[in-house]
Amino acid sequence: MPSTVPVSEAVPRDVLLKAAADVMIEQQSIDISLSEIARKSGLNSALVKYYFGNKSGLLLALVLKTTGPSVAQLRELADMPISADKKIRLHIRGMISNYFRHPFLNRLLLFMLNDQDGIYAERLTEELVLPVARAQRQILEEGARTGIFKPVDPMLFYFHLSGACDALFHGGTTLKYGFAVDVLDETLKERYVEHLCSTFLSGICQAG
Amino acid sequence: MPSTVPVSEAVPRDVLLKAAADVMIEQQSIDISLSEIARKSGLNSALVKYYFGNKSGLLLALVLKTTGPSVAQLRELADMPISADKKIRLHIRGMISNYFRHPFLNRLLLFMLNDQDGIYAERLTEELVLPVARAQRQILEEGARTGIFKPVDPMLFYFHLSGACDALFHGGTTLKYGFAVDVLDETLKERYVEHLCSTFLSGICQAG
Numbered sequence: 001m002p003s004t005v006p007v008s009e010a011v012p013r014d015v016l017l018k019a020a021a022d023v024m025i026e027q028q029s030i031d032i033s034l035s036e037i038a039r040k041s042g043l044n045s046a047l048v049k050y051y052f053g054n055k056s057g058l059l060l061a062l063v064l065k066t067t068g069p070s071v072a073q074l075r076e077l078a079d080m081p082i083s084a085d086k087k088i089r090l091h092i093r094g095m096i097s098n099y100f101r102h103p104f105l106n107r108l109l110l111f112m113l114n115d116q117d118g119i120y121a122e123r124l125t126e127e128l129v130l131p132v133a134r135a136q137r138q139i140l141e142e143g144a145r146t147g148i149f150k151p152v153d154p155m156l157f158y159f160h161l162s163g164a165c166d167a168l169f170h171g172g173t174t175l176k177y178g179f180a181v182d183v184l185d186e187t188l189k190e191r192y193v194e195h196l197c198s199t200f201l202s203g204i205c206q207a208g
Numbered sequence: 209m210p211s212t213v214p215v216s217e218a219v220p221r222d223v224l225l226k227a228a229a230d231v232m233i234e235q236q237s238i239d240i241s242l243s244e245i246a247r248k249s250g251l252n253s254a255l256v257k258y259y260f261g262n263k264s265g266l267l268l269a270l271v272l273k274t275t276g277p278s279v280a281q282l283r284e285l286a287d288m289p290i291s292a293d294k295k296i297r298l299h300i301r302g303m304i305s306n307y308f309r310h311p312f313l314n315r316l317l318l319f320m321l322n323d324q325d326g327i328y329a330e331r332l333t334e335e336l337v338l339p340v341a342r343a344q345r346q347i348l349e350e351g352a353r354t355g356i357f358k359p360v361d362p363m364l365f366y367f368h369l370s371g372a373c374d375a376l377f378h379g380g381t382t383l384k385y386g387f388a389v390d391v392l393d394e395t396l397k398e399r400y401v402e403h404l405c406s407t408f409l410s411g412i413c414q415a416g
Contacts, residue, residue: 110378110380113378113381113382114378114380115381121381121385122385124381125381152407155389156399157403158382159372159375159376159400160372160403160404160407163371163375164368164371165371166371166375167368167370167371167372167374168367170322172321173321173322173323173326173328173329173332174333174366174370177330177333177337178337178338178366179363181363191361191364192364195360195361195368196368199407199408202410
């Protein structure tokens with residue numbers, strides 16, 4: 001099948017991933033069909049099977065592609081010669097910004113991490129959960145060692161921060177009906193980053 | 209149909225709700241069928257239509273029944289003659305404890321709040337989101353007035369706290385595969401309550 005596609009292998013793969021993301025954003029739903037992806041991409045849906053095995057494989061590839069650069073950045077951040085509180089600030093900003101850039105990401109991740117059949121668990125654990133948890137632990141331990149942070153349980157911190165970052169991006173009805181906010185725009189995103197940085201940091205920094 | 213049931217109207221309604229909750233807990237999924245609810249309850253699935261209209265109506269009734277007492281308690285808490293920081297502590301403990309008692313609640317709520325067709329939005333907004341947001345605002349404003357809290361945006365606080373409380377209870381694979389924890393038990397629940405209280409409060413309380 002790919003021999004009939006007159007472009008390099010890398011291109012249709014990326015075209016399919018971008019089409020899937022675009023359809024999710026358009027429909028405000030992660031529940032999309034192969035035929036919608038095919039229509040949007042202008043490619044045959046059989047290519048999904050060729051490149052990703054099936055739709056689950058495509059969704060997993062999309063999440064890993066969308067989170068991969070952030071995970072790599074966080075790993076570098078953990079080793080940078082700046083103070084631990086600055087690292088936490090940059091980490092929070094990075095997570096929120098990635099959700100903001102990719103409006104489907106939050107719901108897709110939640111769906112995959114809740115999958116009881118274990119289709120996604122292994123890859124997501126290896127490539128997302130563990131590297132993020134390790135980098136957070138390193139930053140928290142460094143902060144405790146340098147006297148900036150109280151001792152903080154890295155696992156509890158992981159759940160607290162993930163949940164806090166997630167909450168604004170569930171795409172749910174709360175923002176609209178509960179708070180009369182129609183659009184999650186750049187200004188609101190920035191206010192949330194500042195709120196989280198301020199609440200988290202004053203919480204885990206030793207008082208002067 | 210109800211005339212064939214030899215008990216008061218209140219009883220089969222509650223039996224159906226309890227059966228739905230039990231099936232969700234057994235199957236670790238909120239995606240349950242009317243026939244499973246009927247089998248578990250020993251009642252005819254036509255009673256679901258009679259009491260709740262359809263399955264969505266039953267799920268909504270279950271969420272409102274499960275969150276109602278907590279919402280009423282929070283309203284009373286907001287008016288109690290204790291300090292604002294104690295109120296936030298009790299509020300966090302109350303939210304976490306309710307999720308802990310009802311393992312299906314978190315996913316069910318998330319599902320309903322993400323429903324784009326608006327089946328659940330109006331009732332959930334009226335009976336859950338708005339009362340909780342109002343009580344939180346009252347406590348935060350009281351805390352700022354009495355010099356205990358910094359000024360905090362109540363909407364951002366709402367998302368931060370909801371997300372933080374949610375995260376441990378998604379029932380996902382992160383706890384198991386990411387942190388090798390098989391069971392979310394009482395001890396872990398208590399550690400999370402303490403972590404959240406400590407992080408939130410030291411974050412929003414004015415430094416000595």
